[in-house]
Amino acid sequence: MTDTPSRKLRYAMVGGGRDAFIGAVHRHAIALDGQAELVAGALSSSPEKARASGRDLFLADDRNHGDWQALLADEMARPAHERIDFVSIVTPNHVHFPVAQAFVEAGFHVVCDKPLVHTSAQADALVAAVKRQGTVFGVTYNYTGYPMVRQARAMVQAGELGDLRKVVVEYNQGWLATHLEAEGNKQAGWRTDPAKSGAAGAIGDIGSHAENLLTTVTGLEIESLCADLGALVPGRTLDDDGSLLLRFAGGARGVLVASQIHTGVENDLRLRISGTRGTLDWRQEQPSELVHFPPEGPKRILTRGSPWLCESARRASRLPSGHPEGFLEAFANVYAGVMADIRARLAGQAADPITADYPRVEDGARGVRFIERTVASAASTAKWTAW
Numbered sequence: 001m002t003d004t005p006s007r008k009l010r011y012a013m014v015g016g017g018r019d020a021f022i023g024a025v026h027r028h029a030i031a032l033d034g035q036a037e038l039v040a041g042a043l044s045s046s047p048e049k050a051r052a053s054g055r056d057l058f059l060a061d062d063r064n065h066g067d068w069q070a071l072l073a074d075e076m077a078r079p080a081h082e083r084i085d086f087v088s089i090v091t092p093n094h095v096h097f098p099v100a101q102a103f104v105e106a107g108f109h110v111v112c113d114k115p116l117v118h119t120s121a122q123a124d125a126l127v128a129a130v131k132r133q134g135t136v137f138g139v140t141y142n143y144t145g146y147p148m149v150r151q152a153r154a155m156v157q158a159g160e161l162g163d164l165r166k167v168v169v170e171y172n173q174g175w176l177a178t179h180l181e182a183e184g185n186k187q188a189g190w191r192t193d194p195a196k197s198g199a200a201g202a203i204g205d206i207g208s209h210a211e212n213l214l215t216t217v218t219g220l221e222i223e224s225l226c227a228d229l230g231a232l233v234p235g236r237t238l239d240d241d242g243s244l245l246l247r248f249a250g251g252a253r254g255v256l257v258a259s260q261i262h263t264g265v266e267n268d269l270r271l272r273i274s275g276t277r278g279t280l281d282w283r284q285e286q287p288s289e290l291v292h293f294p295p296e297g298p299k300r301i302l303t304r305g306s307p308w309l310c311e312s313a314r315r316a317s318r319l320p321s322g323h324p325e326g327f328l329e330a331f332a333n334v335y336a337g338v339m340a341d342i343r344a345r346l347a348g349q350a351a352d353p354i355t356a357d358y359p360r361v362e363d364g365a366r367g368v369r370f371i372e373r374t375v376a377s378a379a380s381t382a383k384w385t386a387w
């Protein structure tokens with residue numbers, strides 16, 4: 001981490017008010033390293049709830065806004081020494097684009113949750129705006145922040161698996177196995193509404209994480225895909241279950257599964273990568289372990305915090321091995337990368353590439369394309385053979 005400027009960064013949040021899920025996770029993750037403080041916000045869709053949520057977090061009255069437009073206008077009117085360094089966008093998906101675009105156009109650094117936006121046209125516009133403005137833009141594909149995911153990536157890059165042949169990535173959950181949206185569950189409500197979620201349900205919500213994880217770790221490029229999407233819970237329009245076959249440039253094959261109707265299953269994200277010289281297996285619910293299957297000997301379990309891991313994995317740990325770290329720390333690693341990049345730019349220096357390791361706006365845009373191509377493939381029955 002660079003040591004300038006010699007102050008905490010200042011950030012604002014859009015979304016993440018009372019009863020919201022991921023906004024608090026972002027705040028905890030940012031707080032973990034003490035590098036930034038929340039100074040402003042527009043925390044909810046209703047102005048009253050937004051302000052009440054801001055009071056919960058002790059925001060100053062004049063920086064606790066009823067909507068994001070007022071937040072942006074206020075930031076623009078402030079002198080540089082008070083202004084935020086970045087904004088975190090943690091609203092439902094349909095709000096990402098207008099907020100992200102407006103803050104980037106105004107020259108602010110942005111962190112936005114996934115999926116980035118609804119359409120490739122929006123994603124392309126955002127990528128172009130970030131390029132034009134020269135701003136930092138991080139997308140919280142937080143699973144890439146786990147030390148053992150970074151270790152897996154380093155092993156693939158070092159050729160320890162040989163030529164990659166097969167990748168299987170699965171993200172299975174069970175929380176949408178019933179018609180939860182009909183019971184007033186807020187998180188289920190917008191996720192199953194195409195106007196808010198976008199063109200996809202489970203594929204956008206968690207399939208996008210799976211795509212990002214597999215691409216980040218393997219470096220493989222999807223060349224074509226064949227998707228089967230279903231809305232298996234009666235009354236639902238968007239997919240809650242998806243299975244994809246993948247073909248990668250260079251000849252490797254893959255399978256991607258993303259489902260939210262696996263009754264009782266929690267957050268079972270798993271990545272298996274096989275090459276000519278070995279296999280790796282990582283599971284989010286045991287994130288400190290990476291299982292390596294070399295062809296010439298017994299399988300071995302690599303663990304977080306060990307001195308023999310790659311530098312990127314070592315630097316992504318805060319505790320000695322055996323003291324559990326998990327979701328919040330991985331999330332904090334993505335933020336550490338974003339903040340290192342922002343500090344470097346403020347200092348006019350190049351960022352340390354090992355620390356400034358975070359998913360960028362281009363990764364978010366690729367995720368949007370993945371969702372669009374998956375939905376397009378699922379609409380075609382050309383690949384099905386009748387029994």
Ligand SMILES: NC(=O)c1ccc[n+]([C@@H]2O[C@H](COP(=O)([O-])OP(=O)(O)OC[C@H]3O[C@@H](n4cnc5c(N)ncnc54)[C@H](O)[C@@H]3O)[C@@H](O)[C@H]2O)c1
Pocket residue numbers: 014015016017018019020021022023042043044045046067068090091092093095113114115140141142186187190205
């Ligand atoms: N990275 C991850 O692991 C992860 C996990 C969960 C959710 N997410 C993503 O985070 C985002 C939020 O998901 P969630 O589960 O926290 O949703 P949520 O419904 O729990 O919270 C959304 C928050 O945004 C607020 N909001 C809505 N419209 C707004 C507006 N116009 N202005 C200001 N605030 C507004 C809501 O009032 C609420 O506070 C989604 O894009 C989702 O895909 C990512």
